[in-house]
Amino acid sequence: MKDQLLTVALAQISPVWLDKTATIKKIENSIAEAASKKAELIVFGESLLPGYPFWVSLTDGAKFDSKIQKEIHAHYAQNSIVIENGDLDTICELAAECNIAIYLGIIERPIDRGGHSLYASLVYIDQKGEIKSVHRKLQPTYEERLTWAPGDGNGLLVHPLKAFTVGGLNCWENWMPLPRAALYGQGENLHIAVWPGSDYNTKDITRFIARESRSYVISVSSLMRTEDFPKTTPHLDEILKKAPDVLGNGGSCIAGPDGEWVMKPVLHKEGLLIETLDFSKVLQERQNFDPVGHYSRPDVTQLHVNRKRQSTVRFDE
Structure with a gap:
């Protein structure tokens, strides 16, 4: 049965770091290539558009009122994604043209939170090119909190894709048992885990979630090397002083519902990784x-989830 099989593409690529326009072009090239290889779903890493905030841990990011931190952050914000302004329109149009679904990690600057703060968001675009969910990372990790704001439960949604039901989480959210359970309870059987780029993250959690949920788990990480920092990056000299040659080595992989590898973590390889999954x-x-089915006891333990989009101001007209 054709609906039982799903061909997926893991886009293990680097961003054109902190360059929104150039990174979108790179993403679009990957989508077109995946479609040419008959992929029906393509997944990109956490915060790929326009990139992970590596500078924070390399340039004394916790120093208060730092000129360096302010200027890099402003550059980051200017290259972030405002969905309401149509920043993802060309990607959505390409999804519809190629009949391919997309999970894409972005840095979002949402108008419904005032239009200035940044969120690490995971966007799902369906095969018709429609944005179906925007999941803002619930809890930024360590130094991420110096540049990203905490999200809400609005994007804890799953989506039908052929025989599968797909859902996703950002990076260390995947270690949070209750958000995982929120997706399991909606019938998720293909879990998407997006990462900034390291097999350190993917090698254990991918198989763990697969075995816990009895679902397929796709982990996608980006790549990042010193040569991936554009020359136009503000304070590039300061960033490079402490930067290792490799900041993100990939580690994208797939585990099956039995917890065993379908695709072991792939390191240092840029491009698309293609696999077909059997429902x-x-x-x-x-x-x-x-x-959440026959091996659960909802009469004893239940999870309650608030999926309201949070906002500081609500107006009664």
Whole structure:
């Protein structure tokens, strides 16, 4: 049965760091290439558009009222994504043209939160080119909190894709058991985990989630090397003083519903990684364990989720 099979593309690429326009072009090239290889879903890493805030840990990011931090942050904000202004329109149009679904990690500057603060968001675009969810990372990690704001539960949604039900989380959110459960409870059986770029993150959690949920898990990481910092980056000399040659080595991978590797972590390779997934494997593994079905006790433990989009101001007209 054709609906049982899903061909997926893992886009393990580097951004044109902090350059929104150039990175969008690179993303669009990857989408077109994936479509030419018959992929029906393509996944990009966390904050790929326009890039992960590597500078914070390299340039004394916690120093208060720092000119360097302010100027790099402003550059980051100017290259962030304002969905309401149509910044993702060309990507959505390409998704519809290629009949391909997309999970894309972006840095979002949303108008509904005032239009100035930044959020690490995971966007799902369906095969018709429609944005179906924007999940703002619930809890930025360590130094990320110096440049990203915490999100809300509005994007804790799943989506139908052929026989599959897909959902996704950003980076260390994948270690948070309750957000995972929120997706499991909606029928998720293909879990998307996006990362800034390291097998340190993907090598354990990918198989763990797969075995816990009896679902496929796709982990996608970006690449980042010193040569990927554009010459136009503000305070580039300061950033490079402490930067290792490799900041993100990839590690994109896929685990099956039995917790075993479908694709082991791939390191230092830029490009698309293609695999076809068989939905019947999900049902086979749910026979002996289903965390929100026959192996659950909702009469004893339940999760309550607030999916309201949060805003500081609400107006009654």
